[in-house]
Amino acid sequence: MQNFFQRIAAFMQGRYGMDTLNGFLLVTAMVVWTVNIFVFNRLAHYIIMVIQFGILAWFIFRALSRNITARSAENRAFRKVFDPAKSRVQLTIRKIRDRKNFRYIKCPVCKAQLRVRNIKGKHNVRCPKCKSEFEKKI
Ligand SMILES: [Zn+2]
Structure with a gap:
């Protein structure tokens, strides 16, 4: 063999x-x-x-x-x-x-896909890739 x-x-x-x-x-x-x-x-x-x-x-x-x-x-x-x-x-x-617990959003600066907890309200999101911060309402 x-x-x-x-x-x-x-x-x-x-x-x-x-x-x-x-x-x-x-x-x-x-x-x-x-x-x-x-x-x-x-x-x-x-x-x-x-x-x-x-x-x-x-x-x-x-x-x-x-x-x-x-x-x-x-x-x-x-x-x-x-x-x-x-x-x-x-x-x-x-x-x-992940549809129950998470939501996927796009970073407005670098277009990276970010995963955020699926909780209603305003979120302060900090992109781990480009470090830019933005607000996202769910
Ligand atoms: Zn980014």
């Missing part, structure tokens, strides 16, 4: 491997595959299957690529879009989870 992993390591030597974009491609391919289980129209099913294999082929191409500079540039471009979207989703999840 050790030999098997050594062979894989040797094979991956100098190749690009995993990054955020490839993780995203893999998850997307799995989601498409799952959705396709419930597609009963034959033609639609085959079209979705082709798309799924296309995504997987792109994933394999990127993981095995030796052009690391180009793949890194792709990943940087992807993360410029993906990271803000991801933090927006995470913030929404936090808002839903």
